[in-house]
Amino acid sequence: MDSTNTSGMVEQFIENKKKIDQIMQETAEQEGKIMSAFRAVTNKIVSGSTSSLPRRRRSYINRDHVDANDRLMKYYFNDTPRYNDTKFERRFRMCRHLFLRIAEDLELEYPYFQQKYDARGYLGFSTFQKCTLSLHILACVNTTDINDEYLKMAEKTTRDTLENFCITKI
Structure with a gap:
């Protein structure tokens, strides 16, 4: 292998590594947003404030x-x-x-x-x-x-x- 070919491969590797790092960072940011939204919904459910409407009881039909x-x-x-x-x-x-x-x-x-x-x-x-x-x-x-x-x-x-x-x- 000649040094020109090796240096080209190294440059390609570094470029690919940068792209992967950028994708990983974007993915982590998206996961953070999703987890934040998930926590907000979970907190609403736990606190019982999912809706301003009064909660209706299920109707029961006696089917015997x-x-x-x-x-x-x-x-x-x-x-x-x-x-x-x-x-x-x-x-x-x-x-x-x-x-x-x-x-x-x-x-x-x-x-x-x-x-x-x-x-x-x-x-x-x-x-x-x-x-x-x-x-x-x-x-x-x-x-x-x-x-x-x-x-x-x-x-x-x-x-x-x-x-x-x-x-x-x-």
Whole structure:
């Protein structure tokens, strides 16, 4: 290598290093601005002054999902269900034994599918309700709002349940 070629490479290296340093400085400035904005928003949220409007409480609709669960159990899962195995298979597109196995596996493996008490102290949706909902939507290609009438489940809860069902590994 000759010295002219080496000195040219050194000059190119120094020039590139300056460009990189300049980019790094600009990036650090942008990160500083972003962090400053983030801190300001966080402080507003913590202090509770995100809006000058009064905070509205969520409305609660009593859907009586406990009664819906009792009805589901009486119709399909009790010792002497109202509907026989043929009707069950037509409605759920699978045999009762397979459905029970799926529901049991979900309940054992995934906390979301375990029946728990909600923040108000009321019993939440049962494993059978959540599993019925998910399989029914997937098998029959129903919309999420139809379950408000049948299983007494709100549309958001229906979407959450279906999402959790789809990410499980049965």
